[in-house]
Amino acid sequence: MALAAIELDLDVFSGPFDLLLTLVLREEVDLLELPLADVVLAYLDHLEGRGELDLEAATEFVVLVAALLELKSRLMLAGDGDEELAELEPIEAAEELLARMLDARRYRSAAAHLAQLLAREDGVRFREAPLPLALRRTVIPPADGSADAAQLGAAIGRLLTPPPEISLEHVAVRIVPVAERLAHLRELLRRGSFSFEEAVAGADRMTVAVTLFALLELYKRGEVDWTQAESFGDISITAPASAGRSPMGASAHTRAEGAAG
Amino acid sequence: MSGALNGAARAPAETADARALARVVEALLFLSTDPLTTAELAEATESSVQDVRDALATLAERYAPGVSGVRLRELAGGFTFASDPESEPAARRLFSRTRLQTLTPAQAETLAIVGYLQPVSRPEIARIRGVSADSATATLLDRDLIEEAGHSQFGAMLYRTTTRFLKLFGLQSLDDLPDLAQWDPAPEEEAQLRERLLAAGEARAASG
């Protein structure tokens, strides 16, 4: 028996299971919108209906669903940048992932909006008849010599240009080393107390995030004390009142320093 | 019925010249596949833009819902005639050629990205979607909803939306697309997401 016999009736798709696979591979059904749990439930229903277990078909099903699951989780993790993400500090990776998720979400919502617009225009057609012959005959061809051959040369020049090493440039997050931020905070601390705002004046989002991470690190090591009067308020940072405050533990140190380097 | 038409004759169409202009504008809109701007109509009819506007107002009454099976629509920066949806069942029976089918989610998403970011390259679309956009892009090109728009500085082909896109989606211009920020999560939700991601990232770093 074939898995094709399993009929699915889901929001995004209804039809036989093997067609679903084809459509997923051709990107005509969005895997991200496909509830795999429902697919599994439909399969279990199917099994129950038959009253017997075809071991071969069951194995095939498990393999296929596992492959779909893996594919789907990769999609959800925004695929192509995984190696890059792995090299980022956790906080950087989190920011990058967040930015990507928000972006994906914006365009997914925009896509839903477009689908609504299209649905609103359902049943509207336009005339697409060619012009009557009498009018078509009046087409005026551009005059001889009116085109510039230089545009042909320019087009070839563009086509001869090899692509740059693939352009992750516009994707890549600027790397802000924690060590540099640690040094910056220590330098400020030597001059007495300061506020977090001062420490990150004019800095970009990534630097702000890494500075906060560095600040946490200094706090763990007992090098600073900080207070924040209210949520989202400025943070004031001072040298610790008692120098005897013990650090959080050697293992945390080692890991953070390893990451910072 | 002719009664509706006579009743529609307001001030602008009262002179014989104004009525003649409305007829010519009507014929041009009928002939043209693309929406025509008031400037194009004025130039073709050798009239003022104001006279063209008056003619369009006359036609809007002549082609009002319930009066005519054809509607005068303002789309893609110009004016065009379109069928009234009430005739769709009959149109479906008569014409084998179907109108634009609905878009798959992948196509809608790709179209949204091109709509908002144009001109935009395929690698960039793929980056935002997290998956390749090749087949969706090809289909959208095929359906004349997007078109090529030169090359990026890195040599990748750039894409933009077409006039047909605006027409089929009932838009006057790209400015009719709502601000993307309206789909941003609330600040609390964003903060929550950030925390969860950070926690996951730290767990991964600790285990790795």
Add this chain to the structure above:
Amino acid sequence: MSGALNGAARAPAETADARALARVVEALLFLSTDPLTTAELAEATESSVQDVRDALATLAERYAPGVSGVRLRELAGGFTFASDPESEPAARRLFSRTRLQTLTPAQAETLAIVGYLQPVSRPEIARIRGVSADSATATLLDRDLIEEAGHSQFGAMLYRTTTRFLKLFGLQSLDDLPDLAQWDPAPEEEAQLRERLLAAGEARAASG
């Protein structure tokens, strides 16, 4: 059949159903490229031929000369809308002007590839451009800027430029095509232009 267009049939259009049918027939005639017979219209609208005739009579009044710039005409066994001849001068101004198009980037690129490499096959053009060249090739053929030049050894159609191409660009012969040195990023390379274009195209395709 005779008399379908003379305005004798006022009474039927007085009912709401008859008016609705007239609107749908109007929309179908508007959308159709070819004349439609009363039988076709009756089938599409699921009405009787007599009701369709009455609807056509109503439309004949609505689209009478001097009333509308579009005419309802009975041709070769069917009905069709056509623009009124009074609009022809304006239509000529409008459509002959918009026909004077410059080359789109895709067309310029395809034309440049044919110009410099001729004879060249469509698959080769697509490989160099990294995207399909079908629609650009069709337009260039249509405008008589390129023409077919036999088949390659693998059976693909080959293209070359035409005399019209030389005239349009004001060239005496293909030798007058601009020297590429000023646009060539690596003029010192020994390889043939064709090989280098294919290599760059494939690199672009690989990079997305």
